[in-house]
Amino acid sequence: MLNDIRDELLRLRAQHLYRTRCVLESAQGTEVRVGGETLLSFCSNDYLGLANDARVIAALRDGADRHGAGSGASHLVTGHSVAHHALEEELAAFVGAERALLFSTGYMANLGVVSALLDRHGTVFEDKLNHASLIDAARLSGATVQRYAHGGMTRLEALLGASEGAGLILTDGVFSMDGDVANVARLAALAKQHGAWLLVDDAHGLGVLGAHGRGTLEHFGLQPQAPLILLGTLGKAFGTFGAFIAGDADLIDYLVQRARTYIYTTALPPAVAEATRASLCIVAEEGWRREALNARIAQFRSGAVQLGLKLLDSPTPIQPLILGEAQAALAASEALRARGILVAAIRPPTVPAGSARLRITFSALHTHAQVERLLEALAALPAENVKPA
Numbered sequence: 541m542l543n544d545i546r547d548e549l550l551r552l553r554a555q556h557l558y559r560t561r562c563v564l565e566s567a568q569g570t571e572v573r574v575g576g577e578t579l580l581s582f583c584s585n586d587y588l589g590l591a592n593d594a595r596v597i598a599a600l601r602d603g604a605d606r607h608g609a610g611s612g613a614s615h616l617v618t619g620h621s622v623a624h625h626a627l628e629e630e631l632a633a634f635v636g637a638e639r640a641l642l643f644s645t646g647y648m649a650n651l652g653v654v655s656a657l658l659d660r661h662g663t664v665f666e667d668k669l670n671h672a673s674l675i676d677a678a679r680l681s682g683a684t685v686q687r688y689a690h691g692g693m694t695r696l697e698a699l700l701g702a703s704e705g706a707g708l709i710l711t712d713g714v715f716s717m718d719g720d721v722a723n724v725a726r727l728a729a730l731a732k733q734h735g736a737w738l739l740v741d742d743a744h745g746l747g748v749l750g751a752h753g754r755g756t757l758e759h760f761g762l763q764p765q766a767p768l769i770l771l772g773t774l775g776k777a778f779g780t781f782g783a784f785i786a787g788d789a790d791l792i793d794y795l796v797q798r799a800r801t802y803i804y805t806t807a808l809p810p811a812v813a814e815a816t817r818a819s820l821c822i823v824a825e826e827g828w829r830r831e832a833l834n835a836r837i838a839q840f841r842s843g844a845v846q847l848g849l850k851l852l853d854s855p856t857p858i859q860p861l862i863l864g865e866a867q868a869a870l871a872a873s874e875a876l877r878a879r880g881i882l883v884a885a886i887r888p889p890t891v892p893a894g895s896a897r898l899r900i901t902f903s904a905l906h907t908h909a910q911v912e913r914l915l916e917a918l919a920a921l922p923a924e925n926v927k928p929a
C-alpha cells in the first residue's frame with residue numbers, strides 16, 4: 541500500500557508535478573514573509589487588499605468577543621447566529637437577490653446546490669475550464685455530464701437542444717486560471733430558452749467587476765433570479781472566508797431543506813460573518829479599490845506587451861503567462877523568486893496539460909512601483925523562461 545503511494549510520489553516529482561506549500565510567516569499582503577525573506581507577492585486572491593484590513597480585523601475581534609470562537613452547531617440546529625442572518629440579508633441586498641444563503645466554503649456550496657437541483661435523471665452542462673469544485677459537484681450529483689469547449693456557445697446550444705429532463709449549466713463567471721469573463725448574457729439567454737438553470741460561480745468576479753463590485757452579473761446588467769443562480773465566495777476579494785448562494789426566495793428555501801453540504805456541517809464562526817459584514821461595507825463604499833486595481837492591471841498589460849509577452853484576453857486581476865510544460869513554469873517561478881518576487885507556477889491537473897503557467901494576480905494595494913518591479917524582473921528573465929518554446 542505505502543509502496544504504491546511512494547511510487548506515485550516519485551512519479552509526480554519526475555514529471556515536475558510534485559506540489560509543495562509555501563509557509564507564510566506574515567499576514568496576506570502585497571509583501572509577505574517566507575523563510576525569513578520579504579517577497580513581493582503577485583499570487584493571492586485578495587484582490588481588494590481586505591484580508592489584512594484593520595477594520596475587518598477589528599470586526600472579527602469584536603465578533604469573537606460577542607459570539608465566541610466557534611458556532612457550535614450546524615445552521616439548522618443552533619449554529620445560525622444573528623451575525624450569519626444579518627450577513628445573508630446584506631449580501632442579498634448587495635447583489636440584488638431576494639435571498640442569500642451562507643455556506644462554509646465555495647467548494648461546499650457548489651457540491652450542495654448541484655446535488656440539490658439534479659439527480660441522475662438530470663444533465664449538467666459545463667465549460668471545460670470550470671473550477672474543480674464545479675466538476676466535482678456535477679460528478680457527485682450523479683447527473684449526466686456534458687462538457688463543452690471553453691466558451692463554446694454553439695456546441696452548448698446543440699447539447700441543450702438534444703437533452704431531455706432537468707438541465708443545469710455551470711460556469712465560472714471569471715475563469716480562475718485564465719482570467720477571462722464568461723459570456724453570461726448568452727448563457728442566461730440559452731438557459732431561458734431551454735428551460736435550464738444557470739449557476740454562475742463568481743468567486744473571482746465578485747467585488748471586482750461591475751461599477752459597484754457586484755461582479756460578473758452586474759458587468760452584464762443581469763440579476764440573480766431564475767433561471768440564474770449566483771455563487772459568491774468570501775475568501776477572495778472579500779478577504780475573509782465562506783461563500784453564499786443568492787437567488788429566488790423559493791430556491792434558497794429549497795436549499796435549506798435539501799443541500800446536504802449546508803445541512804450536515806458546522807456553521808462558520810459567527811465572528812467570521814461579522815468580519816465579512818465589515819468587508820462588505822468596504823467593498824460597497826470604497827470604489828477607489830476597483831479603480832486602483834484596474835489601473836495596475838492596465839499598467840501590467842501595456843508593460844507586458846512592450847516586453848513581447850503573450851497575454852490572454854483577460855480584463856481581470858488574473859493575468860496568466862502561459863509557458864507550456866510544468867518544468868518551464870517552475871523555472872520561471874524560481875527565477876522570479878530569486879529576484880524577491882513570489883508568483884506561483886500553476887501546473888496540470890489544475891490547468892490542461894501543456895498550458896502550465898505563471899498565474900500573476902493583482903491587488904488594489906499594489907503600487908505603481910511594485911508593478912514596475914515585476915515588469916523589470918520579467919524583462920530580466922532569460923527568454924526561454926518567459927516565452928513558450
Ligand SMILES: *Cc1c(COP(=O)(O)O)cnc(C)c1O
Binds near residue numbers: 645716
Ligand atoms: C476558490 C474557488 C472556489 C472555492 O471557494 P472556497 O470558498 O475557497 O472553497 C470555487 N469556485 C471557484 C471558481 C474558485 O476560484
